[in-house]
Amino acid sequence: MFIDGKWVDARSGKTFDVTNPATGEVLGSVPAGGSEDAVAAIDAAHASFSEWSNTTAYERSRLLYRAWELMTERSEALAELMTVEQGKPLKASRAEVKYAADFLIWFAEEAKRVTGEWLPSQRPDQRFLSVKAPVGVVAAITPWNYPISMLTRKMGPALAAGCTLVLKPAEATPLCAKATYEVFVDAGIPDGVINLVTAVDPAPVGEVFTSDPRVAKLTFTGSTAVGRVLAAKSAANLKRISVELGGHAPFIVFPDADPVHAAKGAAALKFLNAGQACISPNRLYVPTSLRSAFEETLCSRVEKLRTGNGMDEGVGVGPLINDLAVAKVERQVEDAREKGAGVPVGGVRLLEDGYASGHFFAPTVLTDVREDMTIYREETFGPIAPVIAYDDPDEVIELANDTNYGLAAYIYTRDIAVAMRAFEGLRFGIIGVNDVNPTSASVPFGGMGDSGLGREGGHEGISEYLETKTGGFAI
């Protein structure tokens, strides 16, 4: 753990092992932090806030820029660590490290774009000034599926704004968090400003983060169930919150679209990170008229995907994070099968040689998926592409909106009017129009409804870490 500028053990002396999800091999062990460690981390972040928040925006920008340089220099080592710890194919890990670094350079620039306003008064002897101030100590909790970029997406804007922070990474990926912290430390972030508490049992640390009065804000990325609990606790203590939660993205192919092109897009997008992404398409709505062409291309692409250890050349789909994740996907596929879905590709856990010690599930296509199947409503988080046939393009937006999750949606059409109407009608925070990657450090990321509160990235990303201060000056 990293507290007040030092790498330290847990107060309890306990540790926990980190394993490779592709092989089961133990990669190392890290401190099993608890509430006392969380308090110590907050002590440090609180003590360093005054000095850090009074550094110039130029200085904070310079440090973030240096962190971007270091992360870029170390990108190959970081990507390899990510693949062995989290499982995604090396190529995808490289892309994530690039995305993670993008947040550093983006917020290095945004640090210098925080400005105020000079506002009119009705009194001639008065002047009004409105400025932005950092909110204070930020507590961050991050997930395992994007174990480096989810840190920089929070740490970049928090540091740029002048906040100090304490962070608890997911128990599956603390080594990536440690390596990310090393980047910041080597870039010269002063002692106490960033603190890392690793924990195998997240609850006691979460309890401290949401109740300690010195924490001004909680930023969380993870499941809706946990986010809801942490948001409620934070609200009781009047902390600011931003929570980026689950998703259940629709992927709508309109009747005028090219079904082959759309199916290629679906195959490329769905199996990224073995489907373990909150913006992964989970409901593929395809018009009956295009169904056979779409399914044919999708199946032939999915059949060609190679599943295996992400370090091996040519592997397109890695393992799932753990056995529970495999069991969830297995249950969803079984339920769909029992209720009449077709399973033209995959549908099974991979247990033969080479797969036995990891958590592998075959890339799967489900056809004839209907509303009464669990997978229709529940977030999937696995390599399963459920295809739903529809007939009425006027109704498909309603079907797509019929979810509590409002994170990402995708549409395929060649008609600008159809695209615009769908863009306007879909109640989702991120919409890809013939585009399988509608994300970037430069644009807001976040969802509506049960998918969360607040936005990360873009110009808005830094505002989550700032509050407004108004001055009335009698002159």
Ligand code: ADP
């Ligand atoms: P997932 O199902 O994707 O693992 P979680 O919401 O369980 O999603 O995990 C996301 C993050 O939330 C992880 O860092 C995890 O340790 C943390 N977390 C889970 N439960 C709690 C809790 N009760 N208090 C604080 N953090 C928690």
